[in-house]
Amino acid sequence: MKRLWLLFTQIVAVxxxxxxxxxxxKPDWLGGNVAPRRTLTSTVTVQEAPLNGxxxxxxxxxxxxxxxxxxxxxxxTKEVRQSQSPLMDDPFLRxxxxxxxxxxxxxxxxxxxxxxxxxxxxxxxxHVVETADQIEVAFEDGRKAVAKLVGNDPETDLAxxxxxxxxxxxxxxxxxxxxxxxxxxxxIGNPFGVGQTVTMGxxxxxxRTQLGINIYEDFIQTDAAINPGNSGGALIDVNGNLLxxxxxxxxxxxxxxxxxxxxxxxxxxxxxxxxxxxxxxxRGWIGVEPRNITPELAENLNLSKKSGVIVAAILRNGPxxxxxxxxxxxxxxxxxxxxxxxxxxxxxxxxxxPGSKVNVVVSRNGKDMPLEVSVGQRPSRKRMEEPQGG
Numbered sequence: 001m002k003r004l005w006l007l008f009t010q011i012v013a014v015x016x017x018x019x020x021x022x023x024x025x026k027p028d029w030l031g032g033n034v035a036p037r038r039t040l041t042s043t044v045t046v047q048e049a050p051l052n053g054x055x056x057x058x059x060x061x062x063x064x065x066x067x068x069x070x071x072x073x074x075x076x077t078k079e080v081r082q083s084q085s086p087l088m089d090d091p092f093l094r095x096x097x098x099x100x101x102x103x104x105x106x107x108x109x110x111x112x113x114x115x116x117x118x119x120x121x122x123x124x125x126x127h128v129v130e131t132a133d134q135i136e137v138a139f140e141d142g143r144k145a146v147a148k149l150v151g152n153d154p155e156t157d158l159a160x161x162x163x164x165x166x167x168x169x170x171x172x173x174x175x176x177x178x179x180x181x182x183x184x185x186x187x188i189g190n191p192f193g194v195g196q197t198v199t200m201g202x203x204x205x206x207x208r209t210q211l212g213i214n215i216y217e218d219f220i221q222t223d224a225a226i227n228p229g230n231s232g233g234a235l236i237d238v239n240g241n242l243l244x245x246x247x248x249x250x251x252x253x254x255x256x257x258x259x260x261x262x263x264x265x266x267x268x269x270x271x272x273x274x275x276x277x278x279x280x281x282x283r284g285w286i287g288v289e290p291r292n293i294t295p296e297l298a299e300n301l302n303l304s305k306k307s308g309v310i311v312a313a314i315l316r317n318g319p320x321x322x323x324x325x326x327x328x329x330x331x332x333x334x335x336x337x338x339x340x341x342x343x344x345x346x347x348x349x350x351x352x353x354p355g356s357k358v359n360v361v362v363s364r365n366g367k368d369m370p371l372e373v374s375v376g377q378r379p380s381r382k383r384m385e386e387p388q389g390g
């Protein structure tokens with residue numbers, strides 16, 4: 001029995017010795033995910049990670065692969081005429097010599113856009129294309145095409161352009177109502193013209209208003225890097241769905257400081273559908289110029305309300321004027337919904353159907369007054385007279 005046990009221990013010892021020797025010199029013989037050695041020179045060796053897909057576990061590559069083909073680079077050009085002589089800046093001389101002494105110079109700007117429909121409809125920022133004489137679109141697959149402007153909406157800084165190319169990759173629209181602060185987002189665009197770039201961040205805030213960027217504001221704030229050239233590009237979720245159109249940044253240098261703003265996909269969808277079907281965005285309007293009531297304003301004007309919206313001016317013969325609203329009135333509610341800020345008022349009135357009637361309540365000299373207003377159609381910015389408010 002002792003001989004058998006001695007023989008067994010010797011066999012085990014020899015087997016373990018062989019295993020350690022093979023593991024040290026030929027680990028690939030043992031299989032598994034042991035990193036192989038690669039000889040660089042006769043004396044230096046390094047280890048390489050196994051090709052087992054471990055990088056994909058903490059990656060957003062699937063979302064990027066879904067969305068990137070639908071994000072385009074936009075190149076716009078416009079002709080700028082410049083006088084060759086300072087004397088030609090004199091209106092009297094220009095009257096006689098006209099454009100004889102002027103030279104034409106073409107300026108090129110960069111931006112981004114997102115393919116919303118495989119039919120060729122692309123959404124971008126209005127400020128990217130509003131002054132362009134020519135719009136060229138470059139796709140991720142190398143295709144290029146000249147685009148035409150379908151329509152724009154300066155109040156939200158959105159525009160719709162169209163190209164005539166078949167089988168375009170379109171982005172999937174996400175659901176902004178499901179987004180929460182802290183969600184991971186990716187920004188895709190063409191910053192500084194270096195080429196299509198993806199940056200990552202989180203949703204820093206939702207419903208940002210009163211930034212003085214657009215008339216109608218409801219921004220998604222993000223710290224994903226957004227730089228010049230990113231305007232009009234996509235803000236997507238981790239599944240590759242569109243959450244917004246990157247529009248503006250807060251910056252003292254022109255570069256990203258981690259405060260960027262995107263127009264939510266709900267607004268993008270509404271504006272695009274209205275432009276494509278009606279040629280413009282139709283909004284309700286009553287012809288008032290509002291101001292937010294601040295504690296200082298309330299004290300200076302001896303107002304009974306310390307917050308809300310005060311009517312600063314009225315368009316003569318406009319809907320509000322005809323309904324009896326007067327400058328100095330405090331707007332309390334529109335259609336039964338309380339009004340707390342100018343932004344809320346703008347959005348409430350914009351959603352009203354022109355030609356319909358709406359009940360409003362104003363406070364005048366400390367007394368609440370119900371009034372009925374016939375809603376008009378908001379004029380375009382080019383035709384709009386002051387005051388231009390809601």
